Amino acid sequence: MIPPAVIDKIFDVAPIEEVVGEYVSLKRAGANYKGLCPFHDDKNASMSVSPTKGIYKCFSCGKGGNIFQFIMEHEGLSYPLAIKHLADRYNIEIEEGQIDVNELKEEARVKEGVYACLEFARKHFYERLNESQDGKVIYKPYLTERGINQQTIDKFSIGLSGTQKNHLLQEGIKNGYTVQQLYDAGLVKKINDDGGIVEGNLRDTFIERIVFPIFNVSGRVLGFGGRIIKKDTKAPKYLNSPETVVYEKRKELYGLSVSKNDIRVKDEVYLVEGYMDVVSLNQSGVENVVAASGTAFTEEQARLLKRFTHNITMLFDGDTAGVNASLKHVKTLLGADLNVKVALFPEDEDPDSFIQKRGTSEFENYVAQKSQNFIQLITEVKMGESKNDPIKKAETARNIAENIAALPDPLKRAAFINETASLLEIPERILVDEVNKFKLDNRKQKEREQRRESRMAEQQGPPAPDGPPAGFDYVPDYTDFKTPEALLANKKNHQEEDLLKSLILYADREFDEEQNVAQFIFNELEEDEIWPVSEEFAAIFKEAYSYWQEHKVLNELYFIRNASTCKLAAEVLSRRHSLSKGWEENFEKIVKTDEDNYKHEVVQNLNYLKLNHIEMLMKENQEKLQVAETEEDIMICQNVHANLQEFRKKITDQIGTVIL
Numbered sequence: 001m002i003p004p005a006v007i008d009k010i011f012d013v014a015p016i017e018e019v020v021g022e023y024v025s026l027k028r029a030g031a032n033y034k035g036l037c038p039f040h041d042d043k044n045a046s047m048s049v050s051p052t053k054g055i056y057k058c059f060s061c062g063k064g065g066n067i068f069q070f071i072m073e074h075e076g077l078s079y080p081l082a083i084k085h086l087a088d089r090y091n092i093e094i095e096e097g098q099i100d101v102n103e104l105k106e107e108a109r110v111k112e113g114v115y116a117c118l119e120f121a122r123k124h125f126y127e128r129l130n131e132s133q134d135g136k137v138i139y140k141p142y143l144t145e146r147g148i149n150q151q152t153i154d155k156f157s158i159g160l161s162g163t164q165k166n167h168l169l170q171e172g173i174k175n176g177y178t179v180q181q182l183y184d185a186g187l188v189k190k191i192n193d194d195g196g197i198v199e200g201n202l203r204d205t206f207i208e209r210i211v212f213p214i215f216n217v218s219g220r221v222l223g224f225g226g227r228i229i230k231k232d233t234k235a236p237k238y239l240n241s242p243e244t245v246v247y248e249k250r251k252e253l254y255g256l257s258v259s260k261n262d263i264r265v266k267d268e269v270y271l272v273e274g275y276m277d278v279v280s281l282n283q284s285g286v287e288n289v290v291a292a293s294g295t296a297f298t299e300e301q302a303r304l305l306k307r308f309t310h311n312i313t314m315l316f317d318g319d320t321a322g323v324n325a326s327l328k329h330v331k332t333l334l335g336a337d338l339n340v341k342v343a344l345f346p347e348d349e350d351p352d353s354f355i356q357k358r359g360t361s362e363f364e365n366y367v368a369q370k371s372q373n374f375i376q377l378i379t380e381v382k383m384g385e386s387k388n389d390p391i392k393k394a395e396t397a398r399n400i401a402e403n404i405a406a407l408p409d410p411l412k413r414a415a416f417i418n419e420t421a422s423l424l425e426i427p428e429r430i431l432v433d434e435v436n437k438f439k440l441d442n443r444k445q446k447e448r449e450q451r452r453e454s455r456m457a458e459q460q461g462p463p464a465p466d467g468p469p470a471g472f473d474y475v476p477d478y479t480d481f482k483t484p485e486a487l488l489a490n491k492k493n494h495q496e497e498d499l500l501k502s503l504i505l506y507a508d509r510e511f512d513e514e515q516n517v518a519q520f521i522f523n524e525l526e527e528d529e530i531w532p533v534s535e536e537f538a539a540i541f542k543e544a545y546s547y548w549q550e551h552k553v554l555n556e557l558y559f560i561r562n563a564s565t566c567k568l569a570a571e572v573l574s575r576r577h578s579l580s581k582g583w584e585e586n587f588e589k590i591v592k593t594d595e596d597n598y599k600h601e602v603v604q605n606l607n608y609l610k611l612n613h614i615e616m617l618m619k620e621n622q623e624k625l626q627v628a629e630t631e632e633d634i635m636i637c638q639n640v641h642a643n644l645q646e647f648r649k650k651i652t653d654q655i656g657t658v659i660l
């Protein structure tokens with residue numbers, strides 16, 4: 001168990017706008033902040049962050065909660081690990097043993113082991129480069145020769161792998177990691193496919209390589225890129241970690257963890273091809289740079305970048321491979337609604353060699369001068385010198401049209417069609433038709449893909465009905481199922497949810513001269529013995545009640561900070577804010593604001609809860625009546641029924657008056 005004091009401390013030192021701001025570029029909007037939601041493909045800055053309340057909320061996809069909820073969702077961590085993540089980030093100590101590994105779900109446990117392994121490897125490789133004989137005599141001089149200084153080695157945590165086949169494997173085991181963990185982390189691989197994951201069948205993934213750790217946006221090691229420096233070898237020059245439970249290549253960008261602030265400040269990012277380009281540009285003071293690390297640029301990467309800037313300039317080699325790669329990336333970037341420019345380097349140069357030879361200011365001048373949009377780029381590449389070749393012209397126009405069709409914004413499409421028409425001297429009408437053809441093709445293809453996906457989903461059978469997943473060791477207890485209470489416990493209980501919402505919103509408001517809302521609600525629940533029974537809410541009410549009994553205070557802060565209520569708190573608190581504002585402006589005189597209505601709302605929600613409870617009791621009583629054997633039992637049941645009926649009438653009458 002992590003002590004509540006530690007959790008409170010983190011709440012106190014980790015402002016929500018800072019925690020969310022690590023991942024999302026936030027802009028002030030009145031008392032709140034706004035930004036692109038990282039949990040869905042957002043175009044309208046749907047995410048709102050409230051510094052005063054400590055909550056975030058997306059008005060489009062509905063995700064919301066406190067700082068820990070954000071980290072859990074974003075990093076895919078369990079609650080205890082999200083706490084640890086922020087504790088580390090803000091240098092708050094959690095003692096060994098306070099995080100109970102048994103609390104973690106299996107998947108989180110595996111991931112945590114993998115992360116630990118990778119961090120161990122990073123440190124080990126880094127020390128080897130800086131302290132071992134090999135490092136000092138061979139590898140570091142190599143880096144120095146390529147213009148990489150110590151400061152840059154430290155900044156990117158560049159390291160050196162082992163030189164024997166199982167160097168890291170041995171070191172890992174010596175330091176307490178299992179072979180399975182080292183294998184899951186992609187640090188070792190099987191020698192022979194049939195041999196299983198046992199020590200004798202494994203060898204290091206990186207041997208005799210300079211290694212560049214690949215960090216995720218928040219600075220955790222996910223894997224490595226390794227460069228060989230020996231020339232007389234058949235091994236590939238670059239080698240990357242395989243995909244693992246923590247490393248999905250299509251979602252990551254090399255260099256983003258160190259460059260994100262600079263990207264935000266400059267509102268522009270350079271996309272380069274290799275690790276060395278990122279490292280070398282950084283050392284020369286050009287820090288807003290990332291690399292897609294060898295893979296094709298993906299939609300996910302575009303979305304990730306978009307959180308920090310909309311302006312991207314690709315810096316690629318001017319050779320055929322570089323040009324083709326940049327053309328491929330353009331469409332993806334345009335499709336993500338990014339403003340794309342491309343600057344090609346002279347054929348035998350890349351950004352790394354260029355900046356090393358000619359210096360930062362000449363580099364910046366070159367990029368500014370050579371940057372062109374995709375229309376200029378495609379025209380230059382396809383047409384070359386033959387400006388009037390009609391066949392090449394048609395080919396060029398078609399290629400540009402294909403890219404324009406990827407743009408989601410109709411205004412931008414129109415502007416680019418216009419530019420193309422005048423550049424190629426082609427009537428706009430024809431280009432519009434061509435773009436529309438591609439758009440139609442794209443749509444058809446998307447539909448085909450969707451159909452294929454849904455067919456596949458069908459083949460996998462219908463979604464399992466509510467209840468334990470298949471394979472779960474579960475024996476239904478039918479005796480338990482007979483009571484309506486148990487039936488209710490499994491259903492979503494709207495009355496209970498509504499009452500909890502009232503409690504979150506108004507707990508510390510005055511109800512009458514003697515008590516506040518929380519006190520009133522708890523008294524009613526106690527007196528009438530109608531404590532919530534559903535699995536979802538019963539514990540929440542009990543916990544809040546005992547907190548209130550102990551502290552004699554209960555307010556929205558409690559619900560924001562509580563792990564099991566923070567989502568609901570974010571929902572109701574952000575809604576109240578946006579609603580009441582609109583109400584005041586538009587309906588001030590017609591509708592009473594919730595400020596005036598809250599007491600009615602509380603009473604009403606309690607009444608509905610009571611009603612629900614009475615109906616539950618009536619059902620129970622009905623069942624008893626059906627199995628009653630003696631005259632006396634039947635009498636009792638009938639009496640109970642009459643009483644309940646009377647009680648129900650009282651409540652419904654009350655509900656009616658309140659409505660009027």
Ligand SMILES: [Zn+2]
Binds near residue numbers: 037040042060061062
């Ligand atoms: Zn969203």
